Structure formats: structure tokens, C-alpha cells
Amino acid sequence: MKMIRLVAVLATVGWSNMIHAQDLLKKVPEEAQVVMAMNGKAFFKHVDAAEVNKIFQNIGFFENVFGKKNKISKENIQELGLDLNSKAYIHAQITDSVQYIGALFPIANVAQLEAILPKDKKIQTVNGLKTIYTSGGDMRMSWDDHTLYFLGAVPMFNYFNREDVRTRYGLKEDPKYNYNDAAAVTTVEAYPDTVYLDTTATAVEVPPVKQGEIEEKEFEEGEEFIVPPASPPAKGTEIEEDEYAYVDSVLERDEYQDDYYKVYAEVSQHNDSVKNVLMAQWVNQRFSQILDGKIGYSKSKTFSSMKDNELMRLEMKNFNDFYSLYYPMDLFYGTFGAKPIFDYGYESLAGSLIVDGPQLKFVGDLGLDKEMTKYFKDIYKNKFNPKFFEFLDPNALGFISLNMNSEAYIKHMPSLVKKVYGNMAGDKVGNIIDLFATIADVTLDEKALGKVIKGDNLFVVNGVTKQEVKYKDYQYDDDYNYTEVERTKMETLPQFIWMFSSDDTRIFEKIINLGKSENSIEDHGGIFELKINDRSGIKPYLLIDKGIVFLSNDLQKLKDIKSKTFRGKGDASFVSFVKNNPVSLVFNAKQVPSLVKELDIPIHRNIEETINELSQYGNLYFVSKKVKGNNAGFEIGVDFPKTKPNAVSFMVDAINKLTLKFKD
Numbered sequence: 193m194k195m196i197r198l199v200a201v202l203a204t205v206g207w208s209n210m211i212h213a214q215d216l217l218k219k220v221p222e223e224a225q226v227v228m229a230m231n232g233k234a235f236f237k238h239v240d241a242a243e244v245n246k247i248f249q250n251i252g253f254f255e256n257v258f259g260k261k262n263k264i265s266k267e268n269i270q271e272l273g274l275d276l277n278s279k280a281y282i283h284a285q286i287t288d289s290v291q292y293i294g295a296l297f298p299i300a301n302v303a304q305l306e307a308i309l310p311k312d313k314k315i316q317t318v319n320g321l322k323t324i325y326t327s328g329g330d331m332r333m334s335w336d337d338h339t340l341y342f343l344g345a346v347p348m349f350n351y352f353n354r355e356d357v358r359t360r361y362g363l364k365e366d367p368k369y370n371y372n373d374a375a376a377v378t379t380v381e382a383y384p385d386t387v388y389l390d391t392t393a394t395a396v397e398v399p400p401v402k403q404g405e406i407e408e409k410e411f412e413e414g415e416e417f418i419v420p421p422a423s424p425p426a427k428g429t430e431i432e433e434d435e436y437a438y439v440d441s442v443l444e445r446d447e448y449q450d451d452y453y454k455v456y457a458e459v460s461q462h463n464d465s466v467k468n469v470l471m472a473q474w475v476n477q478r479f480s481q482i483l484d485g486k487i488g489y490s491k492s493k494t495f496s497s498m499k500d501n502e503l504m505r506l507e508m509k510n511f512n513d514f515y516s517l518y519y520p521m522d523l524f525y526g527t528f529g530a531k532p533i534f535d536y537g538y539e540s541l542a543g544s545l546i547v548d549g550p551q552l553k554f555v556g557d558l559g560l561d562k563e564m565t566k567y568f569k570d571i572y573k574n575k576f577n578p579k580f581f582e583f584l585d586p587n588a589l590g591f592i593s594l595n596m597n598s599e600a601y602i603k604h605m606p607s608l609v610k611k612v613y614g615n616m617a618g619d620k621v622g623n624i625i626d627l628f629a630t631i632a633d634v635t636l637d638e639k640a641l642g643k644v645i646k647g648d649n650l651f652v653v654n655g656v657t658k659q660e661v662k663y664k665d666y667q668y669d670d671d672y673n674y675t676e677v678e679r680t681k682m683e684t685l686p687q688f689i690w691m692f693s694s695d696d697t698r699i700f701e702k703i704i705n706l707g708k709s710e711n712s713i714e715d716h717g718g719i720f721e722l723k724i725n726d727r728s729g730i731k732p733y734l735l736i737d738k739g740i741v742f743l744s745n746d747l748q749k750l751k752d753i754k755s756k757t758f759r760g761k762g763d764a765s766f767v768s769f770v771k772n773n774p775v776s777l778v779f780n781a782k783q784v785p786s787l788v789k790e791l792d793i794p795i796h797r798n799i800e801e802t803i804n805e806l807s808q809y810g811n812l813y814f815v816s817k818k819v820k821g822n823n824a825g826f827e828i829g830v831d832f833p834k835t836k837p838n839a840v841s842f843m844v845d846a847i848n849k850l851t852l853k854f855k856d
Contacts, residue, residue, distance in 0.1 A: 215282055216296040216339060217495050222488030224283035224294075228506045229495050232276040235503050238547055238840040245269055250332050255480025273300065273305030274340070276810035279498070289351040291562070291610060292473065292478055295342040299605025302337050312708045319478070319483050329472030332479060343479050345471040352467065361466055367452060410426060421586070494542070504545040511559070534612055539822075550810075552839035553829030565822045567608060570600040571820055572774040580650045581738065584770065586763035589686075589787065590779040591652040593770045606630065612613045643696040651690045652769065654712045655783070659685050659728030683729045684791055689744035697736050704734070765811065775816035781809035781830070802850060808833035 210746065220227055236513045245268060247253075270276075275298040285292045299305055306322075309315075313324040321334035321341070331344035349359055358365065366842065481487050498505055501613035512535065543556025560568060574597040666674040694700070704720050707713030712777045713734075714721040734741040735750045744750055769776040784806040795803055810831025817825035835844035 216326050218489050219296055220281050220490040222490055224285045225510055226284040226508050228282045230280045230504050231498050231502055234500050236837045237500055241846045246848050247851055271304055273301040275300035289348055289476055293344050297340040299338055299340055308325045328468040332470055332475050343475055345475045347467045363463050367455045487492055501546045501547050501573035504855045506543055508541040511541045531625045536563040547839050550832045550834045550839050551829055553827055555827050557823040557825050560822050561759050567604045568819045568824055571596050573597055574647050576648045577757050581762040581767045582760035583652055584762035588785050589653045589655050594649040595774050597649040598645050598647035599638045602638035602641050630732050646693040649692045657687045658682050684714050685730055691740055691742050694741050773815040773817055777814045779812040781812050782807045
């Protein structure tokens with residue numbers, strides 16, 4: 193545990209400022225699918241290290257991590273021995289059997305580093321480097337005078353759940369609970385208690401797994417955790433003539449459950465022990481390959497040329513293959529009888545965390561294959577209706593916009609479905625997907641449907657409003673007979689409006705006429721109330737006006753639109769988001785304080801100032817940009833107040849104030 197805490201410490205203080213040292217990029221394995229660089233020089237260009245130290249002091253960072261008796265200073269993070277003016281790197285490589293997670297930190301003073309290491313850890317010399325391991329041996333930390341290395345291994349659930357793999361490594365199968373016969377304890381035929389060890393592995397001293405020690409187990413996605421039933425029969429159910437038979441069966445079942453959990457714990461302990469030994473062995477094998485230069489090293493030019501405003505950069509290659517390794521294949525196979533490999537056409541992911549004055553943003557690109565690039569360019573090539581811009585009120589709480597070409601989307605939809613899901617061709621599921629895609633291709637008229645809903649959408653939340661809502665309740669007499677009554681209460685509801693363009697509104701008009709004949713739509717002078725059974729109290733109204741379909745719960749605003757008395761002026765920054773990006777999601781942070789008061793939300797006095805300070809913020813946003821080349825760009829950002837020189841300085845100051853308040 194101390195080892196893991198130490199890793200967290202060194203990663204946390206990876207943003208610091210000392211003398212310049214070599215870039216460790218040449219030591220990052222070329223095979224790593226994920227690489228993240230932390231640019232300490234850029235971070236401390238924008239903030240004073242003394243301010244960061246204050247945060248650590250307020251939260252008792254050094255005392256809690258290193259102990260009160262440790263000789264290291266409690267005032268300065270620069271005394272941890274790391275040369276943090278250079279870049280630090282975190283990298284990951286994922287295979288079908290194991291995921292390797294590593295890190296590289298430059299060292300400025302090895303003596304200072306060794307002074308903070310856990311005193312109860314044995315230091316070994318492995319591959320010519322001083323080395324310590326976690327208790328299970330699945331994480332290794334090694335260092336020389338210039339570089340601190342971390343490498344850990346985590347087993348992949350899908351791999352070790354395969355029958356051939358369980359047999360190879362002597363893993364036991366989880367016991368099965370017998371629901372029908374509580375007296376019949378399911379036996380588990382264990383594999384021999386042997387572990388496959390590769391004799392070519394580097395000989396190291398790995399801490400042994402203690403017998404009888406059950407390590408904490410986390411259940412992976414898709415793994416079934418069986419909870420045996422132990423509830424009595426429902427009321428009114430006939431029981432056996434022997435009034436004690438049920439009691440005996442419950443006691444017998446409880447005894448069986450104890451046996452079941454005992455066997456389950458033994459199996460889990462055995463399997464975890466085997467995996468720990470394998471992970472320890474594989475970590476050392478991989479470490480040796482990295483140090484011996486038997487694998488290539490990263491030559492990314494973007495990492496080596498990071499700018500002074502880039503705090504962090506992330507790059508992922510073979511993105512589609514990367515996340516597919518985490519699919520719960522057993523669940524897919526059990527449900528559909530097939531193990532799909534979803535092909536979304538994503539080849540890579542890259543991005544940087546950038547500070548730009550008071551703005552902090554993550555700017556990234558999603559690399560697409562040739563086929564998906566064509567689809568994206570066609571689908572997101574559309575002009576937004578400029579009539580929508582006047583509804584982007586500067587006081588709005590937030591909005592979502594989606595601007596796509598419906599005609600192109602419907603045209604490419606069959607091909608998209610077959611690309612993503614159709615690689616199961618040859619089996620039943622694949623054939624069904626292919627059939628539906630073909631039917632859609634033949635029957636859908638993309639030009640006609642594209643006129644009904646052109647594809648530009650704007651959904652705006654203008655705020656909240658209090659409204660009287662009717663609801664049904666029950667009133668009981670002395671004999672517990674109830675009568676249904678109607679009551680009212682005040683609810684706080686979001687005030688929204690959704691709009692989209694339509695060149696052919698005949699379908700909507702026919703739906704309105706049908707609804708009116710069925711008394712499910714009420715006409716308010718050309719504005720139509722949709723009568724829905726919704727306990728939230730939201731009443732949606734529909735208006736069709738000059739090629740735009742409006743849906744809103746603000747009846748007065750729709751009346752103003754219809755009577756042409758509505759006068760709106762779009763906020764310039766909001767209009768820019770919608771006009772220049774196919775997808776945008778914007779939250780107006782400065783409206784939060786008034787919203788909190790209006791909703792009567794109780795807040796702790798320690799964060800009251802922080803909440804009120806949000807009135808000085810700008811926008812919190814996400815945008816998806818148009819495709820350039822084969823890259824679909826995106827951006828996530830927040831506009832901080834301009835009370836500090838830059839966004840990082842403001843964040844550190846805000847955290848400092850908050851930690852100081854909680855300290856008091």
C-alpha cells in the first residue's frame with residue numbers, strides 16, 4: 193500500500209521546477225499504445241511553486257504520506273529528489289492477456305529520492321538497478337542516478353477466463369450455486385496446484401504470496417457475482433405438513449451457503465495467487481526488454497516539441513483495437529451467441545491540455561479511417577439556420593446544438609451499421625444486421641426524409657421556473673377505504689425550447705390533426721399542447737412557424753414567436769459555438785449562483801464563496817469540429833475569472849483557499 197501511495201505522490205508532484213535534464217521520451221517503449229507527457233516546465237511557468245506547497249501544507253500531505261518522523265522538509269515539494277523541469281511520461285501497453293502501465297521520472301538528487309522511500313521495503317539490485325517491489329510483485333520501481341522507472345502489470349479478465357488459459361496455468365473454476373437443491377453442495381474439481389513459469393524469465397527475488405491470505409478482489413465488468421437466495425416463501429404459500437420442515441431447510445441452506453462462500457474464497461485466493469506470480473514474472477520480463485533495448489522507442493515529434501502553454505499531452509494509437517480488448521466478450525456471447533468486434537473506424541486519439549490566459553482547454557483529434565472520414569465529411573456538411581441564433585440568450589443556463597445533414601446520414605446509415613456491427617457476417621446475428629441494413633437501404637428515401645428533418649437542432653435551457661403542478665393522492669377513512677383526490681404542489685421546472693428546420697411539415701400537421709381527434713392534443717390558437725401523463729409536471733407545446741418546428745414548455749414564448757413580438761439577441765460567443773461547430777454543448781457557469789438561490793439548495797459555508805465566485809466564470813463547453821484531413825477535432829474547455837494572470841494560477845489559488853477553509 194505504501195508503494196502505491198508513493199507512486200501517487202511522485203505522479204502528483206510531476207509538475208515542479210528544477211534544473212534542466214534530458215528528455216526521457218527515448219526510454220518510452222515504441223509498442224506503448226497510450227503515452228502521456230506531463231510538462232512541468234509549462235506548469236510552473238504559469239504558477240508559483242510556493243503556492244503549490246501551501247496546498248500540500250494545508251492538507252497535511254507530507255505528514256500523511258511520509259509520517260511525522262520523516263526528516264524531509266514539510267515545506268518544499270522540490271526536496272523529493274525529482275528533476276521536474278523536464279517532462280515525465282506515463283505509458284501503457286495492453287495485450288489480450290495483460291496490461292502494462294509504466295512511468296518515467298527524471299531524477300535531480302538520488303539521495304533525496306532514496307530518503308523518502310518506505311523503510312520497510314527491501315532494496316534489491318535487478319538489471320543493475322536498485323529495485324523495490326509491491327508485496328505481490330506485480331509492480332516494480334527501479335532507479336539509477338538519472339531516471340526513476342515504474343512498471344506494473346494487471347491481468348485481463350477475458351483472457352484468464354478462457355478455459356484453455358485456466359487449464360494452462362492451473363486456475364480453478366468458480367463454484368456454481370445450486371438453486372434447486374440446497375442440500376446438494378456443488379463440488380469444484382480443482383486443477384493441480386501448479387503454476388506455469390517461463391524459465392527464460394529474469395531471475396529475481398519476488399515477494400512470496402502468503403498462504404491463507406485472501407487479497408482484495410475487484411469484480412471486472414461482465415463477471416457474475418452470485419448472491420444465493422435465502423428468503424422465506426411468500427405470504428399465503430402452503431407449507432409442508434411438518435411445521436419444522438421449513439426451518440430445517442433454511443438451516444440446511446444457510447449451512448450450504450457457508451460452504452459455498454468458503455469454496456468461493458478458496459478458489460479466488462488460489463487464482464489471485466497464480467495471477468500475482470505470473471504478473472510479477474511478466475513485469476520483470478518486460479522490464480528487461482525495455483532496458484536491453486530489444487524493443488523500439490517512441491520517436492513522437494509532438495512530444496519533443498511541446499510548447500510552453502501545453503501542460504500535458506496524450507496520444508493513443510490503434511485506438512479501435514485498444515478499447516475492444518475491454519469488451520465483455522462472455523456477456524456478448526451469452527446474449528447474442530457471437531463475439532463481435534465493433535469497428536467504429538477510429539484509428540488514433542491525440543490531444544493536449546492547454547492554458548490560454550484565463551482559459552483552460554483540452555484540444556484533441558480523433559483519427560478516422562478512410563471510409564469513416566468520407567461518412568463524417570458528408571454527414572456534418574450542413575449550414576445552420578441563422579434564425580436560431582436569436583434564441584441564444586446570454587442569460588441562458590446552457591444549450592446543445594447538433595448540425596448534421598439528415599439526407600447524408602440516412603444515405604450512409606446502412607453502410608455505417610454494417611461497418612460497425614456487420615463483421616459478424618456468417619452467423620445469425622450478422623445475417624440479421626445485414627438484412628435490416630439492406631431493407632433500410634432499399635426502403636428509406638433520404639431526400640424526402642431529409643426535407644422533413646433537415647438536421648440542424650438547437651436545444652436551449654433558459655433557466656428554471658416555479659409552477660403549480662397537479663398530482664393524484666389517496667385519502668383514507670377510518671376503515672382504511674381510500675378515495676382518489678387531486679392535489680397541487682409547487683415544482684421547480686427547467687424552462688426549455690427545442691427547434692429544428694423542416695422544409696416539409698405535412699407529417700407534423702397530420703400528427704397534430706390525429707392527436708386533436710383523439711383528445712391527446714389541445715389547440716391554443718395554433719400552439720398545440722401535448723397531453724402526456726408525466727408526473728414531472730412539464731407541459732410541452734408544439735408550434736410550427738415558417739419552416740421551423742418548436743417544442744417548449746414556455747407557452748408565452750411560443751405565443752410571442754407566433755405573434756412576431758419575440759425580440760431576442762444571441763450572445764456572440766454562443767452564436768460562434770453553434771455557427772462553427774457541428775456539435776456543441778455549453779453550460780453558462782455564471783448563472784449557477786442565482787440558480788442555487790432560486791432552487792434553495794443548501795451549501796456549506798466553506799464552499800459558499802466558491803459558488804458565488806462562479807458568477808465571474810465564462811463558459812464550460814464541449815465542441816466537435818468539422819473533419820480536416822482524416823481527423824475529427826474536438827475541444828473541451830472552461831473560462832475562469834480574469835482575477836488571476838492565467839487559468840492555472842486561478843485554479844491553484846482557488847484550491848488553496850478551499851483547503852485552508854477545511855483545515856480551519
